[in-house]
Amino acid sequence: MLNNWLDNIAEHATRQQARFTSRRSFLRTFGFFLMGVSITPLTPVFRNGAFAQEVKNIPESGDPNDCNYWRHCAIDGFMCGCCGGSVTSCPPGTVVSDITWIGTCRNPEDGKDYVISYNDCCGKSGCGSCLCQRDEGDTPIYRPQNSNNLNWCSGSQADVPYHCSLSVVIGVKES
């Protein structure tokens, strides 16, 4: 049979395990494994997905998946929080567009203007839920550097398919 070699390996491995390990030692080892798996994502290592440095200690209010949430003041697209990602991270299966639209929004909690980066998540077809179009500070397309009506995914390694948009805080305007 074609798969004989695989059967043999599996049989050998399970027999070895049955012969040399007790059930409790298996549970113990498996427990360590589960603990390791659950702890690894918490370690403070560099993650490429965290492309933009989100500003710390921002007073927050409102629901990030609501179009009226303060950070979405200039958004034009689907909110990634509704699409399997969050307001600052792309859903699985998409990559963030490095090239992006940047604007400011006023935070109602402290009255300060925050710099928001509206990075698109790209590589899958449109998310289709939670469309949010507020367009404050949007310019006509003949001033493309400040027009949000572009598919900014054309500036990503995944190219054109647009999935959803993030609202990442990258700075605070001096008041």
Place this chain on the structure above:
Amino acid sequence: MSKAAQIFIVGAVMMMSVAAQATDPVQFDYMMNCQGCHLPQGQGFPKRDVPIVKGHIGKFLHVEGGREFLVQVPGSAQSDLNNERLAAVINWMLTTFSADELPADFRPYSVSEVRELRKSPLIDVTGTRAALIEKIRLLNL
């Protein structure tokens, strides 16, 4: 010192770390007018023809026409920044992203210099840029 005072000081120190720090105004202008394409560390996006600023922009000051180019390139000249703020952003980019490449006799752009250069638009942007980059390459910096 009383217990209450100690608690107050601890609280005050914690509050100080809570308020988000304001971004430097010149960096703010960079964020709003340049960073969307040239990216936070000036790394650019060569795959989509966005020029690299980091470790490169200072080289333009070594060749004839380079100093003018940095102001006249459409991203600079046609930005929403006024002459004061444009001069500040270009000087900031030079010293922040390309301090090692600056010529020994580097003098920052003045507002009047930026104002004068901005009056004459650059027509052949890609041709001018290619010629400057060729000159830079020959210098072997």
